[in-house]
Amino acid sequence: MRSDVEPGSAAAVPACPLDQEVRAVVLLDRDQRIVYANSPAQEALARMGVENPRTLWDLPAQLQPAVQASKPVDTPSSEVRDLADGLWGVYLPIQELDPDWLRSMVEAEQMAAVGQLAATVAQEIGGPNTSIQVAVDHLLDGCGSEREHEKKTLQQVLDQTERITRLTRQLIALADPGRSQLGPVDLHDIAQAACELLETSFLERGIQCSSELGEGPVLAIADRNHLLQALVNLLLNARTALQDWSGDRKVRLRSEVNTDRVYLHVEDSGPGIPQEDLSRILLPFVSTTGGTGMGLFLTRQLLVEQRGGLKVSSPNEMGGATLSVYLEIADDD
Known part of the structure; x- marks a missing residue:
């Protein structure tokens, strides 16, 4: 050429x-x-x-x-x-x-590459991890009551192998996105469940978590477990944004309903996201906090599988970032 x-x-x-x-x-x-x-x-x-x-x-x-x-x-x-x-x-x-068109082309290529990588990594990790689990289980069975320190250490190893197992399952789900079981779910109920899961973690870090969800259920088309996982990921992202923040440490969940979509906004009072990073923050391997850069990307993938998506804006009225989940509204009947 x-x-x-x-x-x-x-x-x-x-x-x-x-x-x-x-x-x-x-x-x-x-x-x-x-x-x-x-x-x-x-x-x-x-x-x-x-x-x-x-x-x-x-x-x-x-x-x-x-x-x-x-x-x-x-x-x-x-x-x-x-x-x-x-x-x-x-x-x-x-x-x-058009910048949006070019970005969509780049994202499509990156998502395909990440999916292939995820399947390979999950396969390569899964086998050795299972062998480690079996060996540690065997060692635990052989530990008597007089070897409590060794038992505690082995249990910690076993806990970490189970964590690896959960991660590989998530990677497999990423590589095979046809696993969501979609149906009407109450967005408010799942939002409250996500908050409860992280309540202790937020309190330990001095983070105040509040919600403005209104009264009654708000029905959306989603997979309950996948949506819960996505919301937990977004709350963890807000927690990370606030971990070294010296100002107000607040997280707020706010719902919004229009004619064909329901929204759940996860807002924080942290430093926000630089304007130059907003257009690429949802791409894989992009992070403003020193992480892997996969958290928001994987979360968006979970939501896309549910015919929804994720938007990012910054700053909000509290000065931080807003991560907005959107889903199709479910019929009342």
Whole structure:
């Protein structure tokens, strides 16, 4: 793929007019070989993980439908001359370089890669972890009452192997997203359950957790267990944001209902999220707190499986960040 050619050569294409266009453009000959790509096109393709494609069929599958709308180059209007041997170029508008569109392409590629990685990691960890559990169980059975210290240490090891087991199950669920059992659930009830699970943890850290959920049930379409896991993850994220915060340490849950969606906002009074990080905070391996950068990504995946999603905004009226869960509203009948 050439980004420019020598002026006056047989396949010369004027670089400036194309490079000055807002759209990403690729030129193809009649054999579907790529003979030119302007700078926006190269940028868009690189962000989708494609470098130096040689033919039309090297382009990402998402772009193939655009080929149906391609037309031979109109020389007077496009300022692109005939290619060598009388072949016409094809003016292929990839897409307006809309930031949201580019981000969605990048996210799709990253999510697929994370899913494949998750399945591999779960498989590689699962076998050895099971062997460790069996060995520790055997050692525990052989410990008498006079070896309490050894028993305590072995039990701690066993607890950690069970934690690894739970993690691998979550990774498998990520790699195989068709596991949610969707149905009407009470969003308020699940929100209260998540708060109760972390009540002691918040109190120990001096964090005040409150809720503005209104009266009566609010029904949403979701998987109860997966939604509970997602809300616990968001509350843990708020706890992490407040762990070194010297100001007010508050977390608030607030529900909102519109015509077709229900929202649950998890708000904190911490430092918030820098504006430059808001657009990428839900991507994998992105963290503003020094963590793995997988927590919010996995949480969003759980919600997407339930036909919902996750939005992030900052600052809120308390000065911190707001993580907003949204789900389809369930019919009353």
